[in-house]
Amino acid sequence: MGVMSGLGVELGTYILVGSIFILLLTGMPLAWVTGLVALVFTFGWFGGNALPLVTSRIFGFITEYSLVAIPMFILMAALLDRSGIAKDLFNGMRVLAGRLPGGVAVQTLIVSILMAAMSGVIGGEIVLLGILALPQMLRLGYDRNLSIGVVCAGGSLGTMMPPSIVLIIYGLVASVSIADLFVAAITPAFLLLACYVAYVLIMCLRDPKLGPPMSKEEMAKESLTSAFKSLIAPLFIVLVVLGSIYGGVASVTEAAALGVSSVLVFSIIRREFSVKMLQSSLVHTLETCGMIIWIGIAAAVLVGVYNLMGGNRFVSAAILGIDAPPVVIIMVMMLILLVLGMFLDWIGIALLTLPIFVPIIIQLGYDPIWFGILFAVNMQVSYLTPPFGPAAFYLKSVAPREISLKHIYVSLLPFIALQLFVLMILLFFPGIATWMV
Structure with missing residues (x-):
C-alpha cells in the first residue's frame, strides 16, 4: 500500500x-x-x-466498440457544417414560418431539432445557427434576448435528440442499450422543443414587437417547391440514421457510418464535395475525438x-443514508450534476459520476434508461449555465461584436428555467421517457 x-x-x-x-x-x-x-x-x-x-x-x-460511433457522428456533423445542406434547410423553411409573430424563431427551433437528428453534435449547430439565424432575426427586428436564447437553446437540443453523443456515452458507461436510450429520448426531446416553441409564441403574441411577422417581400423570396426541396436531404439523412436503428437494420455504430455515407453522397450530388472540405472535416473530427478520448482515459x-x-461504497452509503424518500435522493443527484455542470465538461461529468450514480439508481429500483434521459436533460442545462456554459462561448465566437457574454447569459435564463421545468416533469412522470421502450 x-x-x-x-x-x-x-x-x-x-x-x-x-x-x-x-x-x-x-x-x-x-x-x-x-x-x-x-x-x-x-x-x-x-x-x-x-x-x-x-x-x-x-x-x-x-x-469499447460503442466508441466507434462517436467519430462517425462527429464527422457527419463536420461534413454537414461544411456543406450547404443545413443552410438550404434554414433558408428554404422561411416560407413555412409565414406571417406568424415569432415565426422565424419557431422555424429556427424546428431546424435545430432536424439538425440534431442528423448529427447529435452540439457545438457546430450553435455556430451554424449563430451565422444563419441570429443575423436574420436581428435584421427582421426580433428582440435580441429572444433571438440569442432561441439559437443557444435550439442548438443544444443535440444532447437529447438521437443520435445524441451524450446518450452514447451514457449507454457505454451505464452498460445499457443505446438503442433503447434513443427511443426513450424522442418524447422528452420533443417535449423540450414544444416548451421552447410555446414560450416564443406566447411572448410574441403578447407583444408582436418581440418577433415581428415577415413581410410579403420576405415571404416571396422562397417558394413552396424550393422549401420542400430543401427538406429532402435532411429528412433522408434522419431516416437513414434513426430508421436503420429503430428498424433493427443496423447498430448505432453502423448507422453512424450510413449517416456519413449519406452526407457524402448528397454533397457530391450537390457538387459541394471537395478534398479540402473532406480534409477540414477529418481534422475537426480528430481534434474533437482526441479531446474525448483523453478525458475518457x-x-x-x-x-x-x-x-x-472504496470510494464508490462511501458515496453510495452517504447518498443512500439520506433519511428521505428515493425521489429526494434522485433530486440530490440532479443537484450535484447541475453544480458540476457549471464548471466541468459533460464528458468528464459522465465518466466521473455515472459509475457511482447508476448502481445506486438500480439499487433504488429505478430504470437506468429513465435516469439516462434525466442525465441528458441535466447536461443540456449545463450547456447554457454560467460561468462555463459552452453554448454562450460558441455563439460569442460568431455573434456581432456588440453582443457580450453578459447579454448572452441573461438571454438564456428563461430557457434554463424551461429546461429545469422539463427535468422536473420527467423526474415525477418517468413514463414520459419510458413508454416506448
Missing part, C-alpha cells in the same frame, strides 16, 4: 475532489487535471505495483482507483 492509504476514504475523497477543482482554476485542461490526480492517487494509495491498474483501465476504455483511471479505494 502507498503512503496515502492511511488517510481513509472519507478524507481521501475530499482531497481528490478538492485537488481537481483547485487544478482546474489554474487553467489546465480537464483531461490533464483528471489524469494527474488519477496517477497521484493510484501510486500514492496503492504504491508502485499499481501500474497494471492504470493500463487495464485504459485498455478497457479504448477497446483519465476519467476511467480515476474512477477505477477511486472504486478500489
Whole structure:
C-alpha cells in the first residue's frame, strides 16, 4: 500500500475532489487535471505495483466498440457544417414560418431539432445557427434576448435528440442499450422543443414587437417547391440514421457510418464535395475525438482507483443514508450534476459520476434508461449555465461584436428555467421517457 492509504476514504475523497477543482482554476485542461490526480492517487494509495491498474483501465476504455460511433457522428456533423445542406434547410423553411409573430424563431427551433437528428453534435449547430439565424432575426427586428436564447437553446437540443453523443456515452458507461436510450429520448426531446416553441409564441403574441411577422417581400423570396426541396436531404439523412436503428437494420455504430455515407453522397450530388472540405472535416473530427478520448482515459483511471479505494461504497452509503424518500435522493443527484455542470465538461461529468450514480439508481429500483434521459436533460442545462456554459462561448465566437457574454447569459435564463421545468416533469412522470421502450 502507498503512503496515502492511511488517510481513509472519507478524507481521501475530499482531497481528490478538492485537488481537481483547485487544478482546474489554474487553467489546465480537464483531461490533464483528471489524469494527474488519477496517477497521484493510484501510486500514492496503492504504491508502485499499481501500474497494471492504470493500463487495464485504459485498455478497457479504448477497446469499447460503442466508441466507434462517436467519430462517425462527429464527422457527419463536420461534413454537414461544411456543406450547404443545413443552410438550404434554414433558408428554404422561411416560407413555412409565414406571417406568424415569432415565426422565424419557431422555424429556427424546428431546424435545430432536424439538425440534431442528423448529427447529435452540439457545438457546430450553435455556430451554424449563430451565422444563419441570429443575423436574420436581428435584421427582421426580433428582440435580441429572444433571438440569442432561441439559437443557444435550439442548438443544444443535440444532447437529447438521437443520435445524441451524450446518450452514447451514457449507454457505454451505464452498460445499457443505446438503442433503447434513443427511443426513450424522442418524447422528452420533443417535449423540450414544444416548451421552447410555446414560450416564443406566447411572448410574441403578447407583444408582436418581440418577433415581428415577415413581410410579403420576405415571404416571396422562397417558394413552396424550393422549401420542400430543401427538406429532402435532411429528412433522408434522419431516416437513414434513426430508421436503420429503430428498424433493427443496423447498430448505432453502423448507422453512424450510413449517416456519413449519406452526407457524402448528397454533397457530391450537390457538387459541394471537395478534398479540402473532406480534409477540414477529418481534422475537426480528430481534434474533437482526441479531446474525448483523453478525458475518457483519465476519467476511467480515476474512477477505477477511486472504486478500489472504496470510494464508490462511501458515496453510495452517504447518498443512500439520506433519511428521505428515493425521489429526494434522485433530486440530490440532479443537484450535484447541475453544480458540476457549471464548471466541468459533460464528458468528464459522465465518466466521473455515472459509475457511482447508476448502481445506486438500480439499487433504488429505478430504470437506468429513465435516469439516462434525466442525465441528458441535466447536461443540456449545463450547456447554457454560467460561468462555463459552452453554448454562450460558441455563439460569442460568431455573434456581432456588440453582443457580450453578459447579454448572452441573461438571454438564456428563461430557457434554463424551461429546461429545469422539463427535468422536473420527467423526474415525477418517468413514463414520459419510458413508454416506448
